[in-house]
Amino acid sequence: MSITELHKDEHFFLVKNDEVIVKSDIQIELLEKIIKKYSKGTETYEVEGYFIHVLETSQGSLFNIRPLMQFSHFDFMNPLSNKVLNSISDGITICDSDGKILFQNDIDIEIVGINLMGRYAKDAIAEGLMSDSISMKVIESKEKVTILQTFINGKCFLVTGKPIFDEKGELQYVVAITRDMTQLKLLETEVKKLEVQNENFKNKLQALHNKEATTSSLIAVSPAMMDVVNRVMRIAEVDSTVLIGGESGVGKEEITKLIHVNSRRSHKQILTINCSAIPENLLETELFGYEGGAFTGASRGGKAGLFEIASGGTVFLDEIGEMPLLLQAKLLRVLQESEVQRIGSGRPISIDVRIIAATNRNLAEMVRQGSFREDLYYRLNIIPIEIPPLRQRRQDIIPLVHHFLAVIGEKYGIHRTIESSAMKILVSYDWPGNIRQLKNMVERICLLATQPEITVYTVQQELDCNTTNIRDIENAEQLPKLQESAVTTMFSGTLKEQVAAFEKQIIKQALSKYPSIRQAAKSLGCDQSTLVRKIQKFQLTRHISYKE
Numbered sequence: 086m087s088i089t090e091l092h093k094d095e096h097f098f099l100v101k102n103d104e105v106i107v108k109s110d111i112q113i114e115l116l117e118k119i120i121k122k123y124s125k126g127t128e129t130y131e132v133e134g135y136f137i138h139v140l141e142t143s144q145g146s147l148f149n150i151r152p153l154m155q156f157s158h159f160d161f162m163n164p165l166s167n168k169v170l171n172s173i174s175d176g177i178t179i180c181d182s183d184g185k186i187l188f189q190n191d192i193d194i195e196i197v198g199i200n201l202m203g204r205y206a207k208d209a210i211a212e213g214l215m216s217d218s219i220s221m222k223v224i225e226s227k228e229k230v231t232i233l234q235t236f237i238n239g240k241c242f243l244v245t246g247k248p249i250f251d252e253k254g255e256l257q258y259v260v261a262i263t264r265d266m267t268q269l270k271l272l273e274t275e276v277k278k279l280e281v282q283n284e285n286f287k288n289k290l291q292a293l294h295n296k297e298a299t300t301s302s303l304i305a306v307s308p309a310m311m312d313v314v315n316r317v318m319r320i321a322e323v324d325s326t327v328l329i330g331g332e333s334g335v336g337k338e339e340i341t342k343l344i345h346v347n348s349r350r351s352h353k354q355i356l357t358i359n360c361s362a363i364p365e366n367l368l369e370t371e372l373f374g375y376e377g378g379a380f381t382g383a384s385r386g387g388k389a390g391l392f393e394i395a396s397g398g399t400v401f402l403d404e405i406g407e408m409p410l411l412l413q414a415k416l417l418r419v420l421q422e423s424e425v426q427r428i429g430s431g432r433p434i435s436i437d438v439r440i441i442a443a444t445n446r447n448l449a450e451m452v453r454q455g456s457f458r459e460d461l462y463y464r465l466n467i468i469p470i471e472i473p474p475l476r477q478r479r480q481d482i483i484p485l486v487h488h489f490l491a492v493i494g495e496k497y498g499i500h501r502t503i504e505s506s507a508m509k510i511l512v513s514y515d516w517p518g519n520i521r522q523l524k525n526m527v528e529r530i531c532l533l534a535t536q537p538e539i540t541v542y543t544v545q546q547e548l549d550c551n552t553t554n555i556r557d558i559e560n561a562e563q564l565p566k567l568q569e570s571a572v573t574t575m576f577s578g579t580l581k582e583q584v585a586a587f588e589k590q591i592i593k594q595a596l597s598k599y600p601s602i603r604q605a606a607k608s609l610g611c612d613q614s615t616l617v618r619k620i621q622k623f624q625l626t627r628h629i630s631y632k633e
């Protein structure tokens with residue numbers, strides 16, 4: 086407020102120690118000085134039809150008393166407008182058309198760190214109190230202007246100035262709104278940092294995922310398993326839903342990976358969810374996601390479900406037979422409409438995923454018993470793939486054992502071969518836990534064996550040989566003799582990459598089977614120098630120390 090702003094009917098008193106020491110009429114210049122130099126704070130009151138503005142100064146309290154009736158036009162110092170303007174949480178400054186600051190609300194004084202009322206914006210810039218003035222820009226352009234302004238306290242603000250015109254179209258006031266951007270700037274920097282981190286994690290995950298997908302190998306030698314692989318290769322390219330059946334540990338997930346890596350979706354991720362491992366309410370949120378505030382404890386921003394996250398890729402629903410009926414109905418809608426609705430949202434979201442489901446239960450029987458929806462069963466069962474148990478494809482056992490010996494050699498640096506009579510026991514065992522059980526068994530006997538060659542004794546000790554799972558070992562002799570060269574390992578990549586991976590696999594198996602490079606080379610029908618070269622090429626030397 087400035088003295089020159091005062092109405093002629095206003096009364097001024099400078100009061101010190103309850104004594105009026107100056108009156109407005111006589112000491113106007115002095116009052117002006119006091120306002121400019123010594124002001125400490127202001128208070129406003131309404132008393133019996135008068136508006137009283139008290140300016141505390143180091144020279145005393147300056148009282149400005151005006152009849153309330155004067156406020157027929159908009160007055161910033163009017164108690165009501167004052168209250169309104171001070172209730173706004175952004176800084177407000179009002180200037181006249183000359184850039185004189187008529188009003189600053191409390192927030193603005195706090196933000197800017199200085200009371201500029203009664204000063205001219207251009208003077209404040211000249212004195213270095215502000216880097217720029219929005220009012221001056223609006224006065225020049227007569228248009229709304231927004232700038233980022235830094236004040237002497239180093240804080241950064243977003244300031245928007247708007248012109249207000251009178252009835253003749255003349256610029257009357259400039260209203261500037263000041264918003265502290267310091268926190269927002271900090272947040273922006275933080276978000277940028279997180280985005281970079283996120284991108285790094287994504288790249289690392291993708292690299293891991295690609296590595297996993299391309300190194301996953303699948304052994305298939307038996308005609309039954311070759312049929313499965315041939316079927317997979319035929320259907321991998323199309324997007325139809327696949328239902329994989331087979332006992333536990335038979336390789337359903339491994340077959341799913343094979344479908345994915347050979348599909349057009351292989352560059353995207355494959356997401357797996359085990360329907361039996363997650364409680365019903367969690368399963369629903371994992372699959373379909375939820376909107377912010379959908380239920381107590383829901384995170385504020387909501388969460389995307391598996392179908393959304395896997396967009397462009399494959400979703401593997403393991404143990405689908407364990408999915409609760411309520412969720413079966415929701416899943417059916419996803420399959421039919423290629424859309425999901427997050428929990429708590431009515432908005433459908435289009436999804437682009439291939440769904441592969443697997444179960445070790447008899448779904449057809451479950452449909453008959455009413456515990457699995459018939460419509461969902463038919464919708465999932467578009468391409469059924471049944472993986473036979475290991476005991477029905479014993480030709481796979483020897484190559485699988487060699488494969489796992491090689492994997493263990495790579496993992497632990499432990500190289501073992503296996504006596505042929507010990508192998509016969511493994512071939513004749515019924516493997517109720519299928520390939521998973523065989524894999525774990527090979528790992529165990531490798532780690533427990535004290536000699537480089539696994540003996541019958543070690544195998545018998547680890548397998549419960551008295552159970553009916555062991556067939557007559559003599560019969561094992563009658564099993565079709567397996568040629569190492571018949572081992573088929575499914576790799577992905579170009580023809581050259583697959584041939585190289587296959588070659589590496591064969592060499593690893595030969596090295597783990599024969600105690601010397603000479604013997605391994607002989608079994609492979611190549612000379613030793615060729616084999617040594619290949620060992621170096623495939624970097625197999627790290628784990629292998631062979632007698633020459």
Ligand SMILES: Nc1ncnc2c1ncn2[C@@H]1O[C@H](COP(=O)(O)OP(=O)(O)OP(=O)(O)O)[C@@H](O)[C@H]1O
Pocket residue numbers: 302303304305331332333334335336337338339340403445488520521524
């Ligand atoms: N043909 C195969 N060649 C090589 N490894 C295999 C093969 N089949 C399965 N495995 C391995 O055996 C283990 C069990 O396989 P997988 O998890 O695919 O079985 P599953 O049928 O999905 O089991 P579950 O029913 O318990 O989910 C895995 O470690 C897998 O890598």
